[in-house]
Amino acid sequence: MFKGNEVRQARKNLNMTQKELCKGICTPVTISKLESKNIAPTVDILIKICTRLGISLNDVFDEFSASGLQALQEKMQQTELLTTIQQHKEAKKVLQTVKEESVRDTPYEEQYHFLKGDILLVADQDYEDAKFEFDKVLNITLQNGNNLYTALTYNCLGVLYFKQKQNEKAAYYFRLSCEFVEEVPELNSHYVSNVIRILDNSSRYFSKIGEYEESNDLIERGLKLTREYRFGSYKDTLSYIYAYNLYELDREKNKEQITDLIGRAKVYAEDNDNHYLLKKIEAFEETNNLKEKA
Structure with missing residues (x-):
């Protein structure tokens, strides 16, 4: 069982207000619900709150719950x-x-x-x-x-409506998810990797409906994050979609950049053991006569 009163007591022991406790972590509403209603926030937020208060997760869960929480975390x-x-x-x-x-x-x-x-x-x-x-x-x-799972849910609703051929609704949710993660407030790898996942999913959608410029904007955001946080995942698909979009926009003008991106996508796909994408790239090269001549 979660013990919000332990958070409240630790905060009061430090003569800290709810506003001071939540600064840079969450909203005052989250702290209020945590303390008064025993509603636990996401684990990333809770860890930051506990760190600021100088307490551990074991302090805010009873012994049975704490051990069960560890097992639950591993399965999640x-x-x-x-x-x-x-x-x-x-x-x-x-x-x-x-x-x-x-x-x-x-x-x-x-x-x-x-x-x-x-x-x-x-x-x-x-x-x-x-x-x-x-x-x-x-x-x-x-x-x-709202937190990361709000944005991920919006993104998956975009996928859901796209699969149901409801493009207006799909576009709405894809854009909403991307706006939600316009800024990346947390530096942990879990948060950043999921932001890139959202950008990857959304860029694919806008590419499929011919909105290549919008897709490219999202790809550039995603690739920037992979560079800044040294993520190897998603580089392959983002690079391939970028090449595909540039080909559709102006294959002659973008020929050099397309070749470079295709080469990068293949290297990243090999590193990630993404055999599905490698086959897709090969088919794209053959169909559009992009294979380098020996």
Whole structure:
């Protein structure tokens, strides 16, 4: 069980106001709900709050919950990693070992429902149940304060509506998710990698509907983040989509840049063992006569 009163007591012991505690971490509303209603924020936020107060996660959860929380964290991380590398069926097997009631009132509640929705969307193509899970995420973050999972949910709703050929709704949610992560306030790798995931998904969508300039703007944001935070993942797909977009915009004018991007995409794809993309690049080169002559 989460013990919000421990946070309140630690804050008062330091003569700290709620406004001072939340500065640069979250909103005062999050602190208020945490202390008065025992509503735990996301684990990233909670760790920062505990660090500022000089207490640990074990101090704000009872002993049973603390040990269970560690096991839950490991399963959430494993599930999310599998979805990131498009292994949704394997991710489903891991998530099925987690009981929904075990995540209630924990920092992993919205992550659980997001992952469940993502798996329903991609692995099961069950759009109705996926949307139901995404609605749960938005309801939780509405109460606790918007966070990364708000943006990820908007992004997946974009994917959902695109699959249902509802492009107006899809575009709305893709743009909303990208606006939500316009700034990157957190420097941890989990946050940044998911921001890049949002930009990658959105750039693919706008490329598919012929909005190449908008797609390129998102790609440039994504590639900038991969350079700044030294991420190898997503470089391959972002580079390939960029090359494809430039080809569609003006293949002659952009010929040199296209060749460079295709070369980079192949190197990154090999590093990431992305055999699917390598085949896609090869087909693109052959179809458009872009292969270098020996």
